[in-house]
Amino acid sequence: MSQLTRRGALRLFGSLGAAGMAAPVLSACTSSGNDAAAPSKGTVKIGVLTPQSGTNKSQGDDMRQGFDLYLNLNGRRLGGYDVQVLNADEGESAASGKAALEKLHKDGAVAVTGVANAAVMTEVRDLVESAHIPLIGSNASPQLLNTLYIWRTSYVDTEPGAALGEHVASKLNNGTAYMIAPEAIGRDGIQGFQNTLTSAEGKIEGPPTYVPQGTTNFGTWLNPLKNNTNIKAVFAFFSGASAEAFVKNYAAAGLKGKIPLYGPGFLTEGPLLAQQGATAEGVWTSLNYSPDLDNATNRRFSAEYQKRHQVNPTTYAMASYDAGAVLDKALSLLDGPLSGETLNAAIGRVGQISSPRGNWQFNQNRSPQQRWYLRQVRIDGAVLANNVVSELVTLG
Known part of the structure; x- marks a missing residue:
């Protein structure tokens, strides 16, 4: 269907x-x-x-x-x-x-x-x-x-990034992936992504960027990416108000359509997608579920x-x-x-x-052994939706 x-x-x-x-x-x-x-x-x-x-x-x-x-x-x-x-x-x-x-x-x-x-x-x-x-x-x-x-x-918080790492590595074309997340709570997500990306011979653009929790203005970190032709993907581990702001700031900085944006599913999940509107179109995410x-x-x-x-x-x-x-x-x-x-x-x-x-x-760690899915924000009828594109990997 x-x-x-x-x-x-x-x-x-x-x-x-x-x-x-x-x-x-x-x-x-x-x-x-x-x-x-x-x-x-x-x-x-x-x-x-x-x-x-x-x-x-x-x-x-x-x-x-x-x-x-x-x-x-x-x-x-x-x-x-x-x-x-x-x-x-x-x-x-x-x-x-x-x-x-x-x-x-x-x-x-x-x-x-x-x-x-x-x-x-x-x-x-x-x-x-x-x-x-x-x-x-x-x-x-x-x-x-x-x-x-x-x-x-x-x-487990490492898994959304781990599910994406190999896929993103295959899209870099000898370029690099830039990583950004909130301090403390984003470190598991960055670790999962970095481990699987580098295992698949993908390259990282410098050390991860960690920003203060609750940040909603990302211009300081996004503006330098405009002229870096080596960066072929951005991985952003944000949720809530920071996720809404990051996606909007990313588009405002002129990066949408220029450098693919990847993140965990909660970057565009639920009410966030309606709040982000057209700025979220094209964003790629990994998640264990889609409706x-x-x-x-x-x-x-x-x-x-x-x-x-x-x-x-x-x-x-x-x-x-x-x-x-x-x-x-x-x-x-x-x-x-x-x-x-x-x-x-x-x-x-x-x-x-x-x-x-x-x-x-x-599994033995009391968390699910489950499939992960690659999704992209696309127009579905009259609305934007997180559409499943393919299966990524089974983790857990």
Whole structure:
């Protein structure tokens, strides 16, 4: 199916009324342990820890909506248990995120999902381990966690760059790649890209450029690139307001169409693309998901998400939907009493997850072994969209 036809079909499915869609979707998505006619195994409290205000609010909205969609398509049950969702605001700092998780633990959450901020994930690590609370992280992805109770349905921050390195190396034509990212939080992304690019005999333009977190004016770093004929690609590891600004600054500097711009999917993901508008056209990104992937699970997920929220789902929504699937399978595997310890052990046995991104499973580091896709921002009908061009590599 062509990209245009594929998206058109999703919009058609998304516009159908509940009577037309409910029966096939529910029968396909409901797990064997969630028969609405079967007696409930009891109630399980699941914490959803996401930003509800501030710079990461849009990601938090997507994460909550993705998890909620899984519940709605499964009769508000996971593994035969009725679910009581405990929502908590992680805020914008490590301290606020830790305080929110402490409250979820106090309120009886047997497991938690969410977390948008990598600093929060690092801050709560010791609490999660000592309290034996399984945490299914569906966004924040620092490389080094080394825990027993933290699992991730998203990816590790080195992987978006690692997925692109070999592809970009093949496009350099004896030129170089310039790398730019925010201080501290961008180092994993740069490392992943640089390692795979140089392994594929690609060359780097000097040391990586690290800019202060929150930077929105990039002229100081972009203007010198105009006259450097050796640079054949730019890799930019930005998200949020910095990503919006970087793409706009890149076009304003006259680099759009002159030097191809590459980055992780969150450089142009979700509302950012609408905010960037035409300045983003042509940007190349790598990501583990796109709403135009043509598989049965994604057709159901994407159509239902569009019907409920009138927008395409993002990777944040997808990873949170998958967190629901992980908990569903794990809870269905329990034979004895439910506790953080028994649930965590069951998560280790869930095996393959049928996902909108394509099937995946946890690796030894408790993150997904999954396919990565090359996308480009292109006109799709009347709007710009991140269109899948090809598969890149399997990582994890």
